[in-house]
Amino acid sequence: MAxxxxxxxxxxxxxxxxxxxxxxxxxxxxxxxxxxxxxxMRLQIKVSDEGVIEDAKFKTYGCGxxxxxxxxxxxxxxxxxxxxxxxLKNTEIAEELALPPVKxxxxxxxxxxxxxxxxxxxxxx
Amino acid sequence: MKLPIYFDYSATTPVDPRVAEKMMECLTLxxxxxNPASRSHLFGWKAEEAVETARKQVxxxxxxxxxxxxxxxxxxxxxxxxxKGIAHFYHKKGKHIITSKIEHKAVLDTCRQLEREGFEVTxxxxxxxxxxxxxxxAEALRDDTILVSLMHVNNExxxxxxxxxxxxxxxxxxxxxxxDAAQSVGKMPIDLSKTKVDLMSFSAHKxxxxxxxxxxxxxxxxxxxxxxxxxxxxxxxxxxSGTLPTHQIVGMGEAFRVAQEDMQKDADKALALRDRMWNAxxxxxxxxxxxxxxQRLPANLNVSFAFVEGESLLMSLKDLAVSxxxxxxxxxxxxxxxxxALGLSDELAHSSIRFxxxxxxxxxxxxxxxxxxRQAVDKLRELSPLWDMYKDGVxxxxxxxxxx
Numbered sequence: 018m019a020x021x022x023x024x025x026x027x028x029x030x031x032x033x034x035x036x037x038x039x040x041x042x043x044x045x046x047x048x049x050x051x052x053x054x055x056x057x058m059r060l061q062i063k064v065s066d067e068g069v070i071e072d073a074k075f076k077t078y079g080c081g082x083x084x085x086x087x088x089x090x091x092x093x094x095x096x097x098x099x100x101x102x103x104x105l106k107n108t109e110i111a112e113e114l115a116l117p118p119v120k121x122x123x124x125x126x127x128x129x130x131x132x133x134x135x136x137x138x139x140x141x142x
Numbered sequence: 143m144k145l146p147i148y149f150d151y152s153a154t155t156p157v158d159p160r161v162a163e164k165m166m167e168c169l170t171l172x173x174x175x176x177n178p179a180s181r182s183h184l185f186g187w188k189a190e191e192a193v194e195t196a197r198k199q200v201x202x203x204x205x206x207x208x209x210x211x212x213x214x215x216x217x218x219x220x221x222x223x224x225x226k227g228i229a230h231f232y233h234k235k236g237k238h239i240i241t242s243k244i245e246h247k248a249v250l251d252t253c254r255q256l257e258r259e260g261f262e263v264t265x266x267x268x269x270x271x272x273x274x275x276x277x278x279x280a281e282a283l284r285d286d287t288i289l290v291s292l293m294h295v296n297n298e299x300x301x302x303x304x305x306x307x308x309x310x311x312x313x314x315x316x317x318x319x320x321x322d323a324a325q326s327v328g329k330m331p332i333d334l335s336k337t338k339v340d341l342m343s344f345s346a347h348k349x350x351x352x353x354x355x356x357x358x359x360x361x362x363x364x365x366x367x368x369x370x371x372x373x374x375x376x377x378x379x380x381x382x383s384g385t386l387p388t389h390q391i392v393g394m395g396e397a398f399r400v401a402q403e404d405m406q407k408d409a410d411k412a413l414a415l416r417d418r419m420w421n422a423x424x425x426x427x428x429x430x431x432x433x434x435x436x437q438r439l440p441a442n443l444n445v446s447f448a449f450v451e452g453e454s455l456l457m458s459l460k461d462l463a464v465s466x467x468x469x470x471x472x473x474x475x476x477x478x479x480x481x482x483a484l485g486l487s488d489e490l491a492h493s494s495i496r497f498x499x500x501x502x503x504x505x506x507x508x509x510x511x512x513x514x515x516r517q518a519v520d521k522l523r524e525l526s527p528l529w530d531m532y533k534d535g536v537x538x539x540x541x542x543x544x545x546x
Contacts, residue, residue: 020457025457034525036530048527050544051544053487053543054488055453055488056451057527057528058527059527076525076527076530077526079451079454080453081457083454084525133544
C-alpha cells in the first residue's frame, strides 16, 4: 500500500509524543482502541484555567495511519477551546492525511480519543 | 549490497540463472517451441522429449515414477485437482474430509466449496507449536472419511508435518492422503517410494523455477483415481487438459534438478542465516518465535515483536522486503489465521513479521536487517502506550479495552 506524503511525514517525525501526569487535575486522558484490533491510542490534553488546550501528547500502537492521525490531532487541538476540539471531525483528519478507505477507522479512532480525553478532563473538574 | 533486501522467499523466489537459461531455449523459432502434443513432426517430438526429461527431473527429486507426475499451473491448481478430484470420484465411498486450520487458502477454500456441495470437512487445530499430530488425525477419522489433506511445511511459520506417520495411519485405514509440498519440496528430502502419500502438490516458483507451473503427484500403486477438473484435449492422461507450456515445464524440471544437487548446501546456508538473525535479535525484550523451532524449515523465521504493530514496523523497515501477520497488510482486518490457530493473542499476531531466506541471501544482508529491526522496534516501542503499560507492570490481558 502506498502512503501519502502527509502520513509518512507524521510517521517519521511524530509530533507531541509523550505522557503527562494522569493525576494532574488539568490533564485529561483518552485511551481508545484495543490491541486485538491492532490499534490503541492514548491521547492527553492539558487545559488552562481559561479552558484552552495548552498542550497535547499521544502514544499510539497501530499502523502508520493510526500514528499519523494521532500525531496530527495533537497538533490541531493545541490552542483550541474544549468545544472547538470536541467538534473536530474524523473526515477532516482523513482528508488532511489522504487516508484510503481501509484506513478511515484510524481517523475515527483519533476523533474518539480526543473526545474521551475531553470527557475525562471534564469529569475531573 | 542492493536495497531493498529480499526476505520473502516463502512468497516466491527469483528464477535461478541456470533455470532461465534453459527456459530461453524453448521459446523462439530457433528454439524448442513446438507443441509437445504434436505427433506428426520433429518440432512436436523435440518438445515432448523436453517435457518428459523435466517430468523425470521432478519425479527424481521425490523418488517417484515420472508417470505419477501431472503438470498443472501451480500448487493452487494441484490442490484443487487433488481435493476436488478425489471428492468427486470417490463421493459414493464417503463424504468426509479432514484438513487443518493452518492450511493454505488453496486447500481451505477448496474445502469450503466442497462443503457447499454437501461434503463434511473437519478442520484440525494445531498445537501451540503449530504442529498437527498423527493422534489428532486418528481421532478425527470416521468410517466415511475419504481424504486427509495436510501441508508438509507451513508457509507462514515453516513448521513441518510428520507425513511419514500420518501416511502410515491413512494407508492402514484406506483413506487417501494429500500433501501440499509447495514450501518443502527441494528444501528437505522427500521420498515417495517410502512415505505413504497418495497425492502431493508442487510449485516451481518457490524453488527458483518460474511462476505459472506446478505439478501434482498421483500415486499409481496403490492406484489413485481423480475426476478431471479441466476438460479438453485429454492431456496428462485425461487428468488435466491444456497445451503443455514447454518453457515453463523445462524451467520447473531444471529447478528441481538444481534443488536436488544443491539441497544440502542450500539447507546449511539457510540454517546459518536463520541462526545469525535470531542470535542477533533474541536478546531483545519480548520477542518470540512463532511455531516450533525444532520441527521447522530453517529458511523461515517468524517473530512477534510484542507491543509493536506489524504494519507500522514494516513502514520502518523500508530496506527489507518481508511480510507481516498483521491485518493491515491484507484487505481484511483480521490478523493471520495461522497464528491465531496457534493460540497467539490477536495482539501478538498483529506484531508478527515473517522473514524467509534463500539461495541468494547474504550474511551482510542479515546484519543490515538486524540493525534496522532493532532501531525500528525501539522507536515504535517509545511510541507505544502498550509498551508503557507493560513497563509499568500492567497486565494487558486484564485491561478492559474500548473496542471500536
